[in-house]
Amino acid sequence: MKVEEISLKGCFLISPSIFEDERGVFFESFNLGVFKKKTGISKPFVQDNISKSKKGVLRGLHFQKGIHAQSKLISVLKGSVLDVCVDLRVESATYGEHFSVVLDDVNCKQLYIPGGFAHGFLTLEENTLFSYKCDNFYNKEAESGIIFNDDTLNINWNFPEENLIISDKDRLLPTFKH
Numbered sequence: 310m311k312v313e314e315i316s317l318k319g320c321f322l323i324s325p326s327i328f329e330d331e332r333g334v335f336f337e338s339f340n341l342g343v344f345k346k347k348t349g350i351s352k353p354f355v356q357d358n359i360s361k362s363k364k365g366v367l368r369g370l371h372f373q374k375g376i377h378a379q380s381k382l383i384s385v386l387k388g389s390v391l392d393v394c395v396d397l398r399v400e401s402a403t404y405g406e407h408f409s410v411v412l413d414d415v416n417c418k419q420l421y422i423p424g425g426f427a428h429g430f431l432t433l434e435e436n437t438l439f440s441y442k443c444d445n446f447y448n449k450e451a452e453s454g455i456i457f458n459d460d461t462l463n464i465n466w467n468f469p470e471e472n473l474i475i476s477d478k479d480r481l482l483p484t485f486k487h
């Protein structure tokens with residue numbers, strides 16, 4: 310397993326060791342000992358989420374506020390997504406900056422995002438199965454977000470906006486406030 314910290318401090322791109330043979334592939338999708346050793350993160354995950362989406366679905370940008378902030382370990386079980394995280398840690402040197410990466414069921418890469426980030430993804434294939442571990446429980450009252458096409462964040466989703474499938478809730482998310 311290769312673990313590399315990306316430009317946004319505290320975020321890690323994880324490339325599992327994939328074992329391929331005539332039957333298909335095998336890889337360890339999570340190993341607490343390796344994860345702790347390679348990231349230095351020891352806070353346990355407490356909730357697993359799965360969403361299944363059509364192609365062109367954009368979920369996000371979401372985050373939970375304050376003590377309910379969630380760190381997430383993100384995987385794509387089937388299909389492909391453009392995954393995006395935005396640094397909202399006001400003390401961070403990369404405050405307001407974002408990172409995007411394609412995660413899919415071929416590269417099997419995973420993205421770890423610490424609390425203090427907004428997160429969203431765009432599905433690039435039909436019936437994409439998205440799975441992520443969270444280190445804090447869902448708290449509806451603490452939910453917040455930023456509109457996906459915020460001018461300041463200037464995220465290139467590289468997908469025709471008119472073809473996006475977005476929830477009414479996400480279409481009403483506020484802009485990024487410095």
Ligand SMILES: Cc1cn([C@H]2C[C@H](O)[C@@H](COP(=O)(O)OP(=O)(O)O[C@H]3O[C@H](C)C(=O)[C@H](O)[C@H]3O)O2)c(=O)[nH]c1=O
Nearest residue numbers: 358360368369371372381428429430446447448476478
């Ligand atoms: C997130 C969540 C949602 N729900 C319920 C609330 C709604 O009735 C329903 C759908 O929720 P929502 O539309 O917020 O689902 P997503 O748009 O996939 O939200 C997620 O997608 C972005 C990309 C994320 O990173 C967040 O973890 C999360 O906000 O599931 C729960 O019961 N538990 C949960 O943990």
